Amino acid sequence: MKKSAGLSFLLYSVLRLAAFLVPFGLLMLFPVFHDLWWLAAVFAALIGLSLSVLLLRRPLSDVSESLAERRERAQAPQRRTERELEDEAEDAANESATRDEG
Template sequence: MKLPPLLVYTVLRLLAFAVPLAIMWLFFPIFREYWWLAALFAALIGMSISLLFLRAPLSQASREIYEKRSASSRTSEADEDVEDQASPND
């Protein structure tokens, strides 16, 4: 069973945030007191990891979203053409 690329990318992004956050909480006692600072650093680290290593899953997810949206726009254009042909010409 193949997982949707958007789900894979989302899970990897969440892991890129959660793993650094857990490491900072477990191994650095100062971050237990300043939890907001740990969350900020984890967000920055997660964003950096995402930009460096998750480019392929991002492009697959983007491609899938584009294909779904272009398919739906093609059907709506076809509907509009049928409606235009059905309307009486003045």
């Protein structure tokens, strides 16, 4: 059973946030980072990015697929009208070409 788009997005967002907050909290336990909290944030961001690349591939692909499906559904009616306009232009060009020949 496939997850809904909102659930996939929420799960991925929570996991990415946890991948940053857990290392940040652990780094803030060291006394050296009490005054250099920004350095702890930078290290936590790098650790979180590494963890998300390694461990969150499936949630990211679920979110990407759901966004792609949503975009295709939104653009489907627009594509049909563009095709219809192109067909009408081709028909008009064909009719004018056959009139010029005859």
